[in-house]
Amino acid sequence: xxxxxxxxxxxxxxxxxxxxxxxxxxxxxxxxxxxxxxxxxxxxxxxxxxxxxxxxxxxxxxxxxxxxxxxxxxxxxxxxxxxxxxxxxxxxxxxxxxxxxxxxxxxxxxxxxxxxxxxxxxxxxxxxxxxxxxxxxxxxxxxxxxxxxxxxxxxxxxxxxxxxxxxxxxxxxxxxxxxxxxxxxxxxxxxxxxxxxxxxxxxxxxxxxxxxxxxxxxxxxxxxxxxxxxxxxxxxxxxxxxxxxxxxxxxxxxxxxxxxxxxxxxxxxxxxxxxxxxxxxxxxxxxxxxxxxxxxxxxxxxxxxxxxxxxxxxxxxxxxxxxxxxxxxxxxxxxxxxxxxxxxxxxxxxxxxxxxxxxxxxxxxxxxxxxxxxxxxxxxxxxxxxxxxxxxxxxxxxxxxxxxxxxxxxxxxxxxxxxxxxxxxxxxxxxxxxxxxxxxxxxxxxxxxxxxxxxxxxxxxxxxxxxxxxxxxxxxxxxxxxxxxxxxxxxxxxxxxxxxxxxxxxxxxxxxxxxxxxxxxxxxxxxxxxxxxxxxxxxxxxxxxxxxxxxxxxxxxxxxxxxxxxxxxxxxxxxxxxxxxxxxxxxxxxxxxxxxxxxxxxxxxxxxxxxxxxxxxxxxxxx
Numbered sequence: 001x002x003x004x005x006x007x008x009x010x011x012x013x014x015x016x017x018x019x020x021x022x023x024x025x026x027x028x029x030x031x032x033x034x035x036x037x038x039x040x041x042x043x044x045x046x047x048x049x050x051x052x053x054x055x056x057x058x059x060x061x062x063x064x065x066x067x068x069x070x071x072x073x074x075x076x077x078x079x080x081x082x083x084x085x086x087x088x089x090x091x092x093x094x095x096x097x098x099x100x101x102x103x104x105x106x107x108x109x110x111x112x113x114x115x116x117x118x119x120x121x122x123x124x125x126x127x128x129x130x131x132x133x134x135x136x137x138x139x140x141x142x143x144x145x146x147x148x149x150x151x152x153x154x155x156x157x158x159x160x161x162x163x164x165x166x167x168x169x170x171x172x173x174x175x176x177x178x179x180x181x182x183x184x185x186x187x188x189x190x191x192x193x194x195x196x197x198x199x200x201x202x203x204x205x206x207x208x209x210x211x212x213x214x215x216x217x218x219x220x221x222x223x224x225x226x227x228x229x230x231x232x233x234x235x236x237x238x239x240x241x242x243x244x245x246x247x248x249x250x251x252x253x254x255x256x257x258x259x260x261x262x263x264x265x266x267x268x269x270x271x272x273x274x275x276x277x278x279x280x281x282x283x284x285x286x287x288x289x290x291x292x293x294x295x296x297x298x299x300x301x302x303x304x305x306x307x308x309x310x311x312x313x314x315x316x317x318x319x320x321x322x323x324x325x326x327x328x329x330x331x332x333x334x335x336x337x338x339x340x341x342x343x344x345x346x347x348x349x350x351x352x353x354x355x356x357x358x359x360x361x362x363x364x365x366x367x368x369x370x371x372x373x374x375x376x377x378x379x380x381x382x383x384x385x386x387x388x389x390x391x392x393x394x395x396x397x398x399x400x401x402x403x404x405x406x407x408x409x410x411x412x413x414x415x416x417x418x419x420x421x422x423x424x425x426x427x428x429x430x431x432x433x434x435x436x437x438x439x440x441x442x443x444x445x446x447x448x449x450x451x452x453x454x455x456x457x458x459x460x461x462x463x464x465x466x467x468x469x470x471x472x473x474x475x476x477x478x479x480x481x482x483x484x485x486x487x488x489x490x491x492x493x494x495x496x497x498x499x500x501x502x503x504x505x506x507x508x509x510x511x512x513x514x515x516x517x518x519x520x521x522x523x524x525x526x527x528x529x530x531x532x533x534x535x536x537x538x539x540x541x542x543x544x545x546x547x548x549x550x551x552x553x554x555x556x557x558x559x560x561x562x563x564x565x566x567x568x569x570x571x572x573x574x575x576x577x578x579x580x581x582x583x584x585x586x587x588x589x590x591x592x593x594x595x596x597x598x599x600x601x602x603x604x605x606x607x608x609x610x611x612x613x614x615x616x617x618x619x620x621x622x623x
Contacts, residue, residue, distance in 0.1 A: 001119050003549035004065040004590045008040055011059040011074070013618055017608050019592065023582035026594040026608045033616025034594035035153055037608065038555045041592070042150055043075055045551075046115035046142035048101060051077050054617045063089070066118050075100065075111070084111040115142040119549050124184070126175045127196065128168070137196075140179065144172040148180070148536055148548060153556035153594070156529050157522040160508055164517070177507040180536075180548050181478070182471040188461055195457040202450040209443040212436055221433035231430045238423040245416050260398040267391040274387055278380040285373045287326070291319040292366040295359050302356040474543060478502055482509060482535035488577045490570050491527045502532075522560035523567065530554060530574060534581060541588045550589045554578075557593045572600045579603050 008017045017026075017037070026034050039051040040060045061074040070089040076082040086096040098111045109117070116123055125137040147161040147169075155162040163170035178184035216222050320327055334342055479501040486500050494512035503510050509532045511519065519525050533552060540548040561571050579601065582591045593599075598606070610616055 001067055001547065001549050002065065002588050003119065003551040005041060005044070005062060005551070005592070006065055006070075007063040008037070008044065009061045010040065010617065011061055015616060015618065019590065019607050020605045021590060022586045023579050023591045023593070023604050024607045025599050025604045026592070026610070027596070027598050027606060028608075028610025028614075029612050030596055031612050032610025032614070034610060035555060036616045037610075038150070038152070038553060038594060040077070041553060042146060043077055044073055045146060045149075046112050047146050047150075048112075048143050058617075069118075086111075086114070112142050116145070119145075119547070121145055121547055121549075122179060124175075124179060126184075127192070128171070130171060130174070137193075140172065140175055144176050145549075147173055148176060148533065149551050150553040151529060151533050151555065153559060156554070156556055157526045157560040160516055160529060160532065174507055180540075180546050181474050182468060182545055191457050191461050195454065195461065198450050198454050198457065202447065202454060205443050205447050205450070209440060209447065212440045212443070216433075216436060216440070219433075221430075221436075224434070224437045227430055227433055227437070231427065231434070234423055234427045234430060238420065238427060241416060241420045241423060245420060260394060264391065264394045264398065267387060267394055271384065271387045271391060274380055274384045278377060278384060281373055281377045281380060285370060285377060287319055288366055288370045288373060292363060292370065294319055295363045295366060299356055299359045299363065302352055302359060306352050306356065470545060474539060474546060475502065475504070477543070478535055478539050481538040482531060485534050485538065485577060486511065486528065486531040489527045489531060489574045490566075491531070492521075492524055500531075523562060526557075526559055526561050527570065527574065530557065530578075534578065537589055538581065541585050550585070552589070552591045554591070554593045556595070558595050558597065563597070568600065575599050575601045575604065 004021060005019050007019070009015065026037055028034060033052075033054075036052045036055055039055060040062075043051060043060060044062045044064065055077045057076075057078055059074060059076045061072065063070060063072055069091050072087045072089055074085040076084075082100050084096075084098050084100050086098070088094045096114065098109060098114055099107055101110055101112045103110050103113075113123070115121075121142075122140075124140050126140060127135045128138050129135040152162070159165070161169070161173050163173050175184060221227055318327055319325070330340065336342070482502060483500040491511070494514055498512055500509065500511045502508070503515075508516055509528055510516075511524075511528055516525065516528060519528065533554070536546075536548055537550065537552050540546040541550055557574070558571055561567055561574075563571065578591055578593070582589055583603075592607075593604075608616075613619075
């Protein structure tokens with residue numbers, strides 16, 4: 001995908017750098033700030049926020065072109081916890097405010113995640129250790145993809161992307177290569193993820209099964225066949241003991257004790273009936289006494305009314321004079337509480353006398369009811385006492401019968417109970433041991449399934465790596481581009497094995513049969529490194545299957561390359577090759593280089609010239 005940096009501004013200063021399509025050069029002395037400029041470019045492209053000291057705490061802004069969309073980005077050059085502001089220029093005019101590198105609450109991505117999404121780079125999590133499928137998964141970030149787009153000054157003449165001194169970085173370099181060239185396709189990634197889960201489960205089950213086998217081998221339960229035989233024998237013995245216990249229970253509940261228990265039950269039922277009747281009679285007596293007291297009070301009031309020749313009606317009935325039940329609250333001030341009628345006005349003395357006679361008769365009747373209820377209550381109390389004594393006698397008889405039997409059979413009962421407990425405990429131990437055997441057998445079956453799946457996954461992963469003809473064709477084109485580029489630089493040749501290529505196992509450049517570590521010339525290492533990164537950019541623009549963004553930044557391009565004679569000519573050819581590549585793909589590929597001296601050829605656009613007095617970060621503005 002086309003990726004172009006159009007402008008870079010150091011916020012708070014007057015420093016603004018505008019880049020052109022094609023090839024751009026930043027030149028100046030070694031203390032002018034060329035590396036600081038590259039640090040700002042890397043920060044703008046989503047790399048981690050480690051920058052040179054004079055840039056710490058500052059902010060950079062810039063305009064970048066991604067495909068056909070243009071964005072303005074502002075980022076603080078501090079830690080990865082700060083926010084990055086992004087605004088689209090034209091188009092959909094989307095706006096983002098994202099944490100730089102660490103995901104925070106309330107956000108669904110970071111600035112580091114935003115870049116792969118915009119560039120169409122796959123977001124993949126890979127094992128930290130490629131040879132250990134159970135190792136933790138780590139994401140492939142934009143910083144990892146930047147290795148193939150930014151050739152840093154501290155690496156250009158010593159290593160390929162600084163990998164010999166950083167094992168984790170070297171692992172990520174390999175993964176990025178596989179992702180870019182289709183060796184690590186999404187299907188293979190899914191297979192590796194499943195292989196990781198299978199391997200983890202397989203290792204855990206194998207360890208658990210080994211432990212179980214070791215435990216069982218040191219006990220008396222090692223043989224499953226012997227356990228099953230013992231279980232059958234124990235179950236038969238336990239069934240016999242339980243039958244003996246049942247017989248003892250039946251003997252304990254013979255006909256004599258059964259009869260006594262039945263009689264006790266009848267006595268308890270009769271006693272409960274008498275108690276209920278006594279309670280009801282006590283309630284009746286209490287209510288009748290209340291009624292009698294009310295009637296006597298009424299009679300006295302009627303007597304006073306006769307004497308006073310007027311009706312005294314300030315009394316109320318709370319108990320019915322007829323049945324003795326309580327009278328509920330009803331009526332009102334003008335209504336009789338008992339009959340709910342309006343009382344006659346100014347009754348005659350004869351009426352009051354008749355009413356008094358009727359009340360006296362009711363008092364006498366109530367007295368008779370009280371006496372009868374009290375006699376009934378005394379009879380019930382006597383019956384309850386007799387029934388209680390009868391129940392106690394029956395209980396004592398049952399206790400004597402039971403105690404006599406238990407005393408006679410105590411030893412037999414204890415023996416049967418002890419034997420039953422021993423057999424039940426032994427059966428439980430056998431079942432526990434058999435459960436371990438069942439678990440071990442289940443684990444063995446699952447281990448076999450996982451081993452078959454693991455083998456199948458490994459075969460499918462291996463097939464996916466070697467069966468894709470398009471991938472092999474890309475790698476062949478990469479070898480051709482690397483060889484052609486290196487020869488266009490007029491790099492020295494070695495006679496052992498002519499031809500340059502990329503190693504299929506390490507993905508490192510090999511020159512005439514020599515690995516990068518065996519070159520032993522920093523000048524040659526610079527040529528090889530530049531040819532290597534440029535070869536990737538030669539393949540990517542013409543193959544949509546290689547998602548490498550078309551931007552190349554080379555810091556310190558002439559480091560350790562001579563500036564006289566043959567070395568100067570090689571430097572010119574390296575510049576010429578880069579310029580030719582950028583010119584041929586001016587709308588697709590942008591190249592930015594930094595150098596101490598001006599380019600030794602014409603046609604390279606100088607976007608910035610720095611010196612000891614005109615640094616990238618102005619001296620006066622850093623104070």
